[in-house]
Amino acid sequence: MENKVNKPLIGISTYWEAKASWGVWELPAALLPAGYPRLVQAAGGLASMLPPDDPAYAADVVARLDGVVVAGGPDVEPSHYGAVREDLTGPPAPERDAWELALIRAALDSGTPLLGICRGMQLLNVALGGTLVQHLDGHVAAPGVFTTHPVRPVPGTRYAEIVPDPTADVPTYHHQSVDRLGSGLHASAHAEDGTIEAVELPSPAWALGVQWHPEAGRDTRVMGALVRAAEKGLGRRTSETQ
Numbered sequence: 001m002e003n004k005v006n007k008p009l010i011g012i013s014t015y016w017e018a019k020a021s022w023g024v025w026e027l028p029a030a031l032l033p034a035g036y037p038r039l040v041q042a043a044g045g046l047a048s049m050l051p052p053d054d055p056a057y058a059a060d061v062v063a064r065l066d067g068v069v070v071a072g073g074p075d076v077e078p079s080h081y082g083a084v085r086e087d088l089t090g091p092p093a094p095e096r097d098a099w100e101l102a103l104i105r106a107a108l109d110s111g112t113p114l115l116g117i118c119r120g121m122q123l124l125n126v127a128l129g130g131t132l133v134q135h136l137d138g139h140v141a142a143p144g145v146f147t148t149h150p151v152r153p154v155p156g157t158r159y160a161e162i163v164p165d166p167t168a169d170v171p172t173y174h175h176q177s178v179d180r181l182g183s184g185l186h187a188s189a190h191a192e193d194g195t196i197e198a199v200e201l202p203s204p205a206w207a208l209g210v211q212w213h214p215e216a217g218r219d220t221r222v223m224g225a226l227v228r229a230a231e232k233g234l235g236r237r238t239s240e241t242q
Contacts, residue, residue, distance in 0.1 A: 008066035008230035010045040012036050035215030043223040052095040055102035062106040067113040067230030070100050070120030081131045088135040113206040113229035121209025128182025136177045146171045146216045151197040157188035159198045162225045171216035
């Protein structure tokens with residue numbers, strides 16, 4: 001008898017790396033820190049990696065998924081939000097920018113639940129016409145080291161429903177942030193210095209971005225909320241693909 005697992009399928013965007021090493025191998029690779037799929041699994045979903053591809057395929061890919069996570073990573077190319085590159089902005093990742101912007105737009109167009117993490121939150125803002133601060137002091141302790149700081153939910157937002165704590169300590173590592181909010185987006189959490197730490201679209205859309213890295217911690221509440229939203233569309237996707 002066929003054993004079917006009735007869990008939502010969550011796609012997570014990944015890195016293209018020109019050179020990666022494991023065992024005796026040193027090859028180009030599609031990479032994703034293990035914290036992302038592990039967090040999806042811990043929250044009750046099935047994880048699928050989405051390496052950069054032709055943006056024209058994004059809608060077809062999203063149609064096969066119940067939820068989308070746009071992962072953290074390199075700085076967004078400033079031309080996407082009408083800005084000139086500043087000295088402290090990192091090198092461009094054009095394939096990833098194009099692919100993830102297409103995934104975001106496909107998820108928004110189809111109503112597929114969407115979670116943007118760090119860079120993913122920034123791309124969500126850019127996809128909706130917002131802009132970014134290209135360098136922000138105080139949110140990176142040392143290269144390659146996560147730190148924590150408190151964020152405060154905005155009352156009445158989806159994020160405040162998911163994490164009702166007055167403040168929550170979150171794992172963080174970023175030097176850019178949201179400047180002007182994109183069309184329709186609301187700020188739903190702030191750091192103590194006023195930095196926007198979460199954004200969301202109002203219902204009935206389910207689109208949330210967080211500036212921190214939940215995959216680097218143990219709190220499954222944000223990812224769990226995405227998985228629960230994805231479960232609501234599970235039957236629709238299953239019937240459409242039969």
